Amino acid sequence: MSKKAEYKSAIRSRKMIRHAFVELILEKDMEKITIKNIVDRAEISRGTFYAHYADIYAVIEEVEDEIMGKMVEFLNDFKDIDLVQNPMPFLLKIAHFLDQDIEFYRMLIYTKGASNFITKLKEVLIEKILSYKETIPYIQKHEEFTVRVHFFVGGLVSLYQDWFAGKFECSLEELTSLNSQIMIQGFQDYTLK
Known part of the structure; x- marks a missing residue:
């Protein structure tokens, strides 16, 4: 072979x-x-x-590591300000990744361990985005930026969960576009020089 x-x-x-x-x-x-x-x-x-x-836990670990690794990889593809000014390319990368095996990720969301994984995923995304606050020179209100990051990451993840659950009739691309527009408006204070 x-x-x-x-x-x-x-x-x-x-x-x-x-x-x-x-x-x-x-x-x-x-x-x-x-x-x-x-x-x-x-x-x-x-x-x-x-x-x-090696065992069943290795399967879980691989799935979690793959998803978390991809999210961090996608975040690393952008400069801090680029992600805040226009999250659409980042969100499109996520959508493309999910689209490669959409039914698998849909099932994964419904498993009992999903809530722990979702919490870890949000923590990783929040930590990575918060690391930007030191490199964006015109962020004056660090605490406000932190709250917005938590709000948007939590909302973003929740919206994708709801989409997988069939609560929205829009396509993954439409959801991605809407999420991007909402995030741009929410981070607008940090994109103006």
């Missing part, structure tokens, strides 16, 4: 394992999920599972 085929096979196997795991979490408590449950659902062998993960 060529290296490219092996690589695609490994990606496919990990994706099948992750999907099976999330489907099972929707059905029963995580503590009751076994590797046998996952391999049966994913229709793979135990050897395939162990070729990619």
Whole structure:
């Protein structure tokens, strides 16, 4: 088998394992999920599972690390002021990332552990954006900026959760555009020199 085929096979196997795991979490408590449950659902062998993960917790860790890593990577692609002046490119990167496996992320939002993960995700985003307040020279009211960052990150995450839950009939692109407009208006005081 060529290296490219092996690589695609490994990606496919990990994706099948992750999907099976999330489907099972929707059905029963995580503590009751076994590797046998996952391999049966994913229709793979135990050897395939162990070729990619040491245990069930490694699956969770990989999903969380991947999402958090992508968010930080996307944030690092922008200069501090660029993100505040125009969050649309950042939000489009998030939308594109989610769109690559939308059903997986939709299921993930409904799992019992999702609230802990969402809290961690918000903390990472807030910490990264707050680091900008030292490099944007015309932020005079640091506490006000901090409150706005918390407000917008919390609202942003909540809106995406609600979109996944089907509470909005707009497309992911429309939601992204609306979020960007709201954030631009909310951070307008910090974009004027």
